[in-house]
Amino acid sequence: MKYSLFNLIRNTFSGHSRWTPAWRDATPKTHYDVIIIGGGGHGLATAYYLAREHGIHNIAVLEKGYIGGGNAGRNTTIVRANYLLEGNQPFYEWSLKLWESLEQELNYNVMMSQRGVINLYHSDAQRDAYVRRGNAMLMHGSDAVLMKRDELRDMLPYLDYDNARFPILGGLMQPRGGTARHDAVVWGYARGADMRDVDIIQNCEVTGIRMENGAITGVDTTRGAIGANKIGLAVAGNSSRLAAMAGMRLPIESHVLQAFVTEGLKPLIDHVVTFGAGHFYISQSDKGGLVFGGDLDGYNSYAQRGNLPMVEHVLESGMAMMPSLGRLRVLRHWGGIMDMSMDGSPIIDKTPIDGLYLNTGWCYGGFKATPASGWCFAHTIARDHAHRYNAPYRLDRFMTGNLIDERGGGPRPNVH
Amino acid sequence: MRINCPLCGERASDEFSYLGDATPGRPPSGASLKEWHDYVYLRDNPRGPHHEYWHHVGGCRAWLVIHRDTFTHEIFDVGLACDIEESVG
Numbered sequence: 001m002k003y004s005l006f007n008l009i010r011n012t013f014s015g016h017s018r019w020t021p022a023w024r025d026a027t028p029k030t031h032y033d034v035i036i037i038g039g040g041g042h043g044l045a046t047a048y049y050l051a052r053e054h055g056i057h058n059i060a061v062l063e064k065g066y067i068g069g070g071n072a073g074r075n076t077t078i079v080r081a082n083y084l085l086e087g088n089q090p091f092y093e094w095s096l097k098l099w100e101s102l103e104q105e106l107n108y109n110v111m112m113s114q115r116g117v118i119n120l121y122h123s124d125a126q127r128d129a130y131v132r133r134g135n136a137m138l139m140h141g142s143d144a145v146l147m148k149r150d151e152l153r154d155m156l157p158y159l160d161y162d163n164a165r166f167p168i169l170g171g172l173m174q175p176r177g178g179t180a181r182h183d184a185v186v187w188g189y190a191r192g193a194d195m196r197d198v199d200i201i202q203n204c205e206v207t208g209i210r211m212e213n214g215a216i217t218g219v220d221t222t223r224g225a226i227g228a229n230k231i232g233l234a235v236a237g238n239s240s241r242l243a244a245m246a247g248m249r250l251p252i253e254s255h256v257l258q259a260f261v262t263e264g265l266k267p268l269i270d271h272v273v274t275f276g277a278g279h280f281y282i283s284q285s286d287k288g289g290l291v292f293g294g295d296l297d298g299y300n301s302y303a304q305r306g307n308l309p310m311v312e313h314v315l316e317s318g319m320a321m322m323p324s325l326g327r328l329r330v331l332r333h334w335g336g337i338m339d340m341s342m343d344g345s346p347i348i349d350k351t352p353i354d355g356l357y358l359n360t361g362w363c364y365g366g367f368k369a370t371p372a373s374g375w376c377f378a379h380t381i382a383r384d385h386a387h388r389y390n391a392p393y394r395l396d397r398f399m400t401g402n403l404i405d406e407r408g409g410g411p412r413p414n415v416h
Numbered sequence: 417m418r419i420n421c422p423l424c425g426e427r428a429s430d431e432f433s434y435l436g437d438a439t440p441g442r443p444p445s446g447a448s449l450k451e452w453h454d455y456v457y458l459r460d461n462p463r464g465p466h467h468e469y470w471h472h473v474g475g476c477r478a479w480l481v482i483h484r485d486t487f488t489h490e491i492f493d494v495g496l497a498c499d500i501e502e503s504v505g
Contacts, residue, residue, distance in 0.1 A: 240461035251457040253436070254486070299434040299470075302463040302487045307417050309430035342457045398457040399449070411456055412436060 003107055022187055023194035026201050031227035032060045034381060035219060036234060037206050037242060039063025040072045041182075042359055042366065043234035044189035044200070045374020046381070051196035053375070054382035059198045060228075061190075062221060064205035071236050072186045074304070074336035075367040076259050076281060076293045078272050080117040080177035081142050084133045087392035087404040088345065089140040094389050095372030096142070096176060102371060108188030110180050111286060117177030117272040118147065118156070120321070122166040126276055130172040137174070147171045156273060160323050166277035168321075179272060179283050185370060209245040209356070216355030232357040232381050234373075237302065237337025239360035246353055251342040251398050252360055253413040256301040257293065258310055260333040262325075264288030273321070280317035289331060292318060296338065296364075298414045306335045338363055343397075344416030345404035348376050348390040357381050358395060363416055420494050423476040431474035438467040438481045438497075463487050469497060 001007060001020055011019055034050060036043045039061045050056045079099050081092035102110055121127045127146075134144035148170050153161060161168045190200055201223070208220035209231065218227035233242050237254040265288050274281040282292035294314030297306045311333060318325045341347060341361030346369065348359050359377045362369060376390035386393075392404055409415035417429040437459050443451040464487055470480045479497035484490065 238463075240459070241463055244460075249454075249458040249460060251459070253459050253461050254463070299484075300437070300461065300466055300468065300486045301489065303489055307429060307489070309428070399453050414434060414436070 003109075022191040023200055026060070026199035028060060028201050028204065028221070028223055028226050029199065031218070032199070033058040033228070034230045034232065035059070035226065035228040036061045036232045037219070038233065038235040039067050039186075039190070039200060039202065040070050040234065040236060041186050041189065041370035042236075042362075042373045042377065043232070044186055044193055045370050046232055046234060046359070046377040047198045047374075048189045048193040048196070049375045049378035050382060051193060051198055054378060056382060057197040059193075060226065061193065061198060061200045062204045062206055062219070062226075063200070063202045066202050067190050067200065068183045068186045071336045071366060072182055074259065074334055075182055076283070076291050077179045077182045077285070077367060078117065078177070078281065078283065079112070079180050079368045080174055080272070081368070082117065082119065082133065082137055082144065082172070082174045082177065083406060084136045085404055085406055088406055089137060089142065091372055091376070091389045091393070092369065093140055093142045094375070095369050098371035098375060099180065099368075100176070102180075102185075102188070106188040106192045108184065108191060110184040110188050112178070112180045113286075114176050114178040115271050115283075116173055116175045117274070118152070118171040118173045119274045120152075120159070120168050120171045120276040122169060122277045124169075127169060134172050143174055143176050145173045145175060147173050156271070158268065158322055158324055159273070160321060163320060166320060171276075177272060179285075181286070182367060189374070206242065206245070209242070211246065211353065214354055216353065228355075230355045230357065230381055232359060232377060234359040234377065236339045236360070236362060236366065239339045239358070243358070246351070246356055248351060248353070250358075250360065253300055253340050254302055255296045255298070255338050255340045255413060256303060256306045256335040257296050257338050257364060258306040258314065258333055258335045259291070259293040260314065261285070261289040261291050261331050262328040263331050265290065265328070275317055275321040277320070278317035280314060280321060282318065282322070290325070290328065296340070296414055297335075301335075302337055304335045304337060340413030340416065342411050342413060343403040343405045344407055344409060344413075346373070346393050347395050348373065348380060348393045349386065349395040350380065350384065351395060361393075363413075417489050417491070419470065419480075419482065419491060421472050421475060421478070421480065422494060422496055423478055424472065427472070427475060431472060432470045432480075433473045435469035435471065437461075438469045465492065
């Protein structure tokens with residue numbers, strides 16, 4: 001059913017009792033042209049663009065839990081394209097462009113809010129680095145504005161500008177950045193894919209990958225064996241486990257990242273603000289809660305919860321940036337499992353196994369990449385070669401030395 | 417998560433810093449590029465028991481090898497890295 005004012009009024013007369021489910025709860029067929037493993041944002045977007053852009057409709061998305069129950073429901077909902085490196089910025093700018101038209105594209109309200117993303121700087125050296133990054137963004141056709149301290153003080157009066165250790169000298173703003181409603185993004189892609197005959201199969205965990213003569217033939221699942229010509233992996237923190245089923249080892253470690261939400265408030269924070277002296281980022285949801293997060297706990301983890309030292313560290317960073325946070329109560333905090341790559345950048349590529357494609361390594365940044373990740377992964381699966389936007393995100397770049405180390409941190413996941 | 421350091425006793429985990437997987441063995445000199453690539457970049461990344469290097473940087477500064485479950489965060493065993501390296505040879 002198309003969502004429109006007309007249909008809203010029509011359903012009002014029947015007391016809203018005749019809305020149909022947004023997608024079918026499909027049961028698996030015996031064979032598909034393409035199976036996408038992982039029903040998160042990236043997997044569903046991949047299935048959507050395979051059907052929409054490449055005319056492939058015999059597709060299944062296999063999800064071990066339920067749609068929206070993994071990292072799609074655990075992120076801090078930030079959308080931005082403020083990267084420095086040549087390999088990253090064109091991809092993320094394309095993602096931001098897709099975000100800007102996503103609601104019309106999907107006929108679904110993803111609550112995209114381009115409220116501006118501001119990175120604060122606290123020293124002259126950091127200002128210079130942000131000028132350089134802002135110029136790189138402008139040269140790639142993105143938007144960037146360097147904000148001085150006084151301009152910032154008018155916009156964000158609640159920050160601690162005169163912090164003795166980390167005074168705020170200004171910020172780099174991307175006005176087109178912002179937030180989107182994370183659940184609505186997966187629901188919208190699921191509905192769009194379903195309308196194009198994609199089977200979305202929940203509670204279906206993959207237990208094995210079937211191969212013959214080095215080529216993919218299908219998967220074993222908790223709901224039986226399913227045949228496939230091509231398989232795309234989009235399973236975030238579980239990438240290494242799935243790749244191991246196909247005999248591969250990946251340049252990936254799984255780490256836990258925690259996020260937090262406070263009790264609901266009247267409007268206080270109108271933008272997304274990030275602290276330049278520590279890893280801390282905050283925005284306000286439409287329900288009123290302040291949503292924020294920080295660094296990884298720092299050790300390998302598959303537990304979807306973190307430990308208290310990082311809770312303390314994140315809240316200390318928040319207090320240093322915005323002291324009024326101390327008057328609030330934290331309502332919930334939770335953890336998600338990040339697929340941390342060795343250089344901090346993602347992988348969207350074919351694998352050495354015929355018919356097996358890989359989408360992983362999103363580190364902290366998977367949510368904002370959702371549309372372009374699906375768009376590029378669909379292109380790679382359908383055409384058997386990368387689009388120029390994801391051409392740098394090769395699996396073999398660690399062998400050839402073409403790393404994309406945005407942070408300059410070195411070859412270890414917990415430094416990115 | 418609390419870690420039972422062999423030299424200091426049970427301490428809070430934020431006294432320690434983490435290096436990573438302790439199982440990859442450093443290739444001999446003259447090893448091929450592929451062996452170095454595998455050593456530096458590829459990981460088993462298991463969900464379950466995992467041997468890993470931790471540094472008691474806020475305490476005795478000893479390097480430790482900890483056998484820990486990555487799914488439950490349960491710690492099975494903590495040893496000094498120097499002892500374990502010697503026993504491995």
